[in-house]
Amino acid sequence: MRADHGPVVPAELSPGVRGWVVTDYATLISWSRDTTTFTHDARLWRDFTEGRIGPDDPLLPMMAPRASALFLDGAEHQRLRRAITDALGAVTPAHLASVTTRYADRLIDEFCARGRADLLNEYARMLPLLVMNDLFGMDEDQGLRFVAAMRNLWAGVDAERSNAEAERALSEVVDAKHREPGDDLTSRLIRHRAGLSDEEVIMQLLLVIAAANEPTAALIDSALRAVLADPSLRVPGGPSPAALSDLVERVLWRDPPITNYPVIYPRVDVPLDNGRVIEAGSPILLAFAAANHFFQRENAEQVADGANRAHVAWGAGPHRCPARDEATAIATIATRRILERLPDPALAVPPEDLRWRLATLSWSPVSLPVRFTPQAPAAPAPEPEPAPAPPAEPARGGAVPALSNLLKRLLVRRG
Incomplete structure (x- = not known):
């Protein structure tokens, strides 16, 4: 496609919906920083504002205008961010x-004695959900419904219904925190000095939790696949913290968790070097994976050891992901705990037999079957002494007592 069209490629994003994909590293960074020419504000999406996008278009929930930091620029973006x-x-x-x-240890305890596991669906997709449940004060049912809906949105499955279910679950969380605020991120957003409306709180929750769930799960999966492919990393006690950190950075170069998202819109017509013109209001997908790929091809030595962290896996410019450090930390800990708890993990199928689900905005793995020598569950750690907490604190981490039940329910819904 680059050979035929250059670094900015015309594309059909969904049936009858035209747009562009920027695959060049330098161009992607430049356009992401140029807030004069380009905006994230989907109210400039011409096909949408002129009524040419059908209500059941799978792109709509991920691209339609929202009161979210991802979809606004300038002062409003800064306030929400x-x-x-x-x-x-x-x-x-x-x-x-x-x-x-x-949570990583409790999940591993669920399957370590079997000698086999699907580390994507039993671990990588469960761990961010449980961590977010705890940090955002969500209960088990809310977390389950939300993560299932967001997974369908990323995959373009039943988009309208999935979007409604995600927002409904978050609305329930916000209502609950109004009644009983706690020491959690939802309560902090509600009482922040920026004075967010309930709709704005829901939209920021949607943004942050969505970014922390499926993309973080994909990053954990990619890191685990990289470990399984490199015997030198499977050493007693696991690799050093520095080696593991470098591994995650190499994964972010080679296999970023978000493929073709978010979207920017030119405020004016933008001429390209090949004589084509991107018309104002046309959606332009930011192809993080492609941009990293082509930079690597031209600068292989600079990124080979993981020390170069100039990848665009988390975006660029003022809209760079605000939760990137948290997502990276979760993925690094998740990978380390597998290596520390399971001494000899190996893929249970040939690498070429791993399956993927492809969509316009992302591609995601279907499963990660692994075998290992069965291990006894870890001895339960003593519970810490309870500290003084706000009234809603007991609701935090509501999934913990029913971890096995939560795992089973999410596995049933994962399709």
């Missing part, structure tokens, strides 16, 4: 590591 970063900033790295490690 500040609320998100302040809420996330209250979660210390130590607390995030503790929560992630606890």
Whole structure:
């Protein structure tokens, strides 16, 4: 496609919906930073505003205008983004590591004695859900419904219904936190000095939790596949923290968790070097995977050891993912705990037999079957002394007592 069209490729995004895909690293970064020529504001999407996008189009829930930091620019973007970063900033790295490690160990305990597991659906997709349940104060049912709906949205499956279900689950969370605020990210967004409306709180939750669930699961899956392909990393006790950090960065170069998203729109017609013109209001997908791929081809030595972290896996410019450090930390801990708990993991099928689900905005694995020597579950750690907490604190991590039940229910719904 690059040979025929250059670094910016015309594409049919869904039946009858035209747009563009920017695959060049330097162009993607430049356009992401150029907020004068380009905007994330989908109200400029001409086909949408002129009524040419049908209500059942699978792109609509991921591209239609929202009161979200991802879909706004300027002062409004800064106001909403500040609320998100302040809420996330209250979660210390130590607390995030503790929560992630606890849930990772409990998930591993569910399958370690079997000697086999689907590390995608039994682990990688479960762990971000449980961590987000805890940090955002969601209960088991809300978390289950939300993550199932978001997975369908990323895959373009039953988009209208999935979007409605995701928003409904988050609305219930916000209502509950109005009644009983707690020490959680949802309550912090509600009471933030930016004065977010309930709709704005729901939209920021939708943005952050969506980014923290399926993309983080995909990153964990990619990191685990990289470990399974490299025997030097499967050493007693697992690789060093530096080696594991470099591995995750290499994965973010080679296999970023988000493929062709988000979307920007030119405010004016943009001429290309090949004589074509991107008309104002045309959607342009940011192809993070392609941009990283072509940069790697031309600069292989610079990114081979994982020390170069200039990839665009988390975006570029003012809309760069605000939760990138949290997602990377969860993925790194998830990978380390597998290597520390399971001494000899190996793919249960040839690599070429792994299956993928392809969609316009992303491609996602279907499963990651692994075999290993059966291990006894870890001895339960003593419960910490309870600390004083706001009234709603007991609801945090509501999925913990019913972890086996939650796992089974999500596996049933995963299709």
